Amino acid sequence: MTTWVPGAAGSLFDVDNLPYGVFCRAEEDPRVGVRIGDHLLDLAPLVDATSDLHDVLRAGSLNPLMSRGREVHRRLRERVSRLLTDESERPTVGPHLVPLTGVTLRMPFEVADYVDFYASLDHASNVGRIFRPDQEPLLPNWRHLPVGYHGRAGTVVASGTPVVRPRGQRRGEDGPTYGPSGRLDIEAELGFVVGTPSALGTSVAVGDFADHVFGVSGLNDWSARDIQAWEYVPLGPFLGKSFATSISHWVTPLEALDAAWVDLPGQDPRPLDYLAPDDARGLDIAVEIALNGVVVSRPAYRSMYWSPAQMLAHMTVNGASLRTGDLFGSGTISGPDRNQRGSFLELSWGGAEPFGKEILGRGRTFLEDGDEVVLRYTAPGTGGGRIALGEVVGRIEPAQG
Structure with a gap:
């Protein structure tokens, strides 16, 4: 699969990577994102308000998402990968891609032990x-x-x-x-x-x-x-x-x-x-x-x-x-x-x-x-x-x- 995100295809952060992090922009609360190339995909706006992940992706750490289990993680990753490789999704997803230079990265999760x-x-x-x-x-x-x-x-x-x-x-x-x-x-x-x-x-x-x-x-x-x-x-x-x-x-x-x-x-x-x-x-x-x-x-x-x-x-x-x-x-x-x-x-x-x-x-x-x-x-x-x-x-x- 090839991503339509500019500069991401063939990079070290191509669509086969998609690491998770927590970010914030000016005067906004921190939430969950995925890195693709030199951009970050804000996941929260792409999830319907009725989804069981709605609040999880608006959390200030990865802990709520991590606690949901392997099957939930797999399905979310598959969906994100499809959104970033299907050209028809570009008009919907594109506005929620943010250059990394425009965000502040936070501690990704709350350490328990x-x-x-x-x-x-x-x-x-x-x-x-x-x-x-x-x-x-x-x-x-x-x-x-x-x-x-x-x-x-x-x-x-x-x-x-x-x-x-x-x-x-x-x-x-x-x-x-x-x-x-x-x-x-x-x-x-x-x-x-x-x-x-x-x-x-x-x-x-x-x-x-x-x-x-x-x-x-x-x-x-x-x-x-x-x-x-x-x-x-x-x-x-x-x-x-x-x-x-x-x-x-x-x-x-x-x-x-x-x-x-x-x-x-x-x-x-x-x-x-x-x-x-x-x-x-x-x-x-x-x-x-x-x-x-x-x-x-x-x-x-x-x-x-x-x-x-x-x-x-x-x-x-x-x-x-x-x-x-x-x-x-x-x-x-x-x-x-x-x-x-x-x-x-x-x-x-x-x-x-x-x-x-x-x-x-x-x-x-x-x-x-x-x-x-x-x-x-x-x-x-x-x-x-x-x-x-x-x-x-x-x-x-x-x-x-």
């Missing part, structure tokens, strides 16, 4: 070698379950929100010190957004992933490595992570990624049956990390050890319920090569080996005030080309107080 995983074998191995050079890089449980931690939902922010350098305790020679983090870092990740909830006391099987997950968003798990290193024993990440997590303005529906599913690299030893290794699949999503406009790394999500469905299955195996708006991150996306590392911790090998001198003009380790990081994502589209997930942008501001 936030969980972050640690699903890359290469990332976990690199971190182990950096911090435990005389030990095995992976702890004994890592190949048996998707390791994760609970984060802070209230500090998940939309792309473009400034990131203030956090303060906290750090390890000093004579005991803890307090002040701004000197080892501020990024983690390039994917975020998975839950639409359909589950009941407390039940679990979600690997095969039921698509019945609960609405879509995917780019995610940057900002990390203060010096604060993290002092606090994480024995309970794991806390203040070194909770100050900010950035996500894209756009949530790409799972249907747009139908052509991106691939086999996992391989899991050894075989995970327990509830993690259904024979049914678990990964995603072929390419990532770019740009520092101040220069690409410094290109991780590949297809190298991840644990699949998104296995993460969801493990997250609920104890009976923990899902809520609409739950967000779980993949953990840092890193590959086997140096130019595929998804954090500055790895790129600089713990700060000991500055990176990027040839392309940045000087070697870098951790983030400096004024730095801007942009994460970009692309995947195979169902139309034969590539689609883009929304980028994630953050600029570092000096510590306050």
Whole structure:
């Protein structure tokens, strides 16, 4: 199918993509839209007042739509696709296409709970070698379950929100010190957004992933490595992570990624049956990390050890319920090569080996005030080309107080 929207055909936001977002114009309430090319389609005026989606599409977040379930999402996507490819619909739909330059994008959904995983074998191995050079890089449980931690939902922010350098305790020679983090870092990740909830006391099987997950968003798990290193024993990440997590303005529906599913690299030893290794699949999503406009790394999500469905299955195996708006991150996306590392911790090998001198003009380790990081994502589209997930942008501001 070819869209009639000017400039959209063949772009990264063609009709086989159609990510959802929330937008507003001057003196108007925020509502739901779909991106097509460099335009946004305002969905609310295209739905009859008697439709059960009338109020859903006028909501200030995606949560009401996400909660409606997979079949509703499928029908809406089919209708939007038809409206944008049928030339006879152009007179009706055209007035509700708005250039992206004419809208303000908002936080796309209300985050219920936030969980972050640690699903890359290469990332976990690199971190182990950096911090435990005389030990095995992976702890004994890592190949048996998707390791994760609970984060802070209230500090998940939309792309473009400034990131203030956090303060906290750090390890000093004579005991803890307090002040701004000197080892501020990024983690390039994917975020998975839950639409359909589950009941407390039940679990979600690997095969039921698509019945609960609405879509995917780019995610940057900002990390203060010096604060993290002092606090994480024995309970794991806390203040070194909770100050900010950035996500894209756009949530790409799972249907747009139908052509991106691939086999996992391989899991050894075989995970327990509830993690259904024979049914678990990964995603072929390419990532770019740009520092101040220069690409410094290109991780590949297809190298991840644990699949998104296995993460969801493990997250609920104890009976923990899902809520609409739950967000779980993949953990840092890193590959086997140096130019595929998804954090500055790895790129600089713990700060000991500055990176990027040839392309940045000087070697870098951790983030400096004024730095801007942009994460970009692309995947195979169902139309034969590539689609883009929304980028994630953050600029570092000096510590306050």
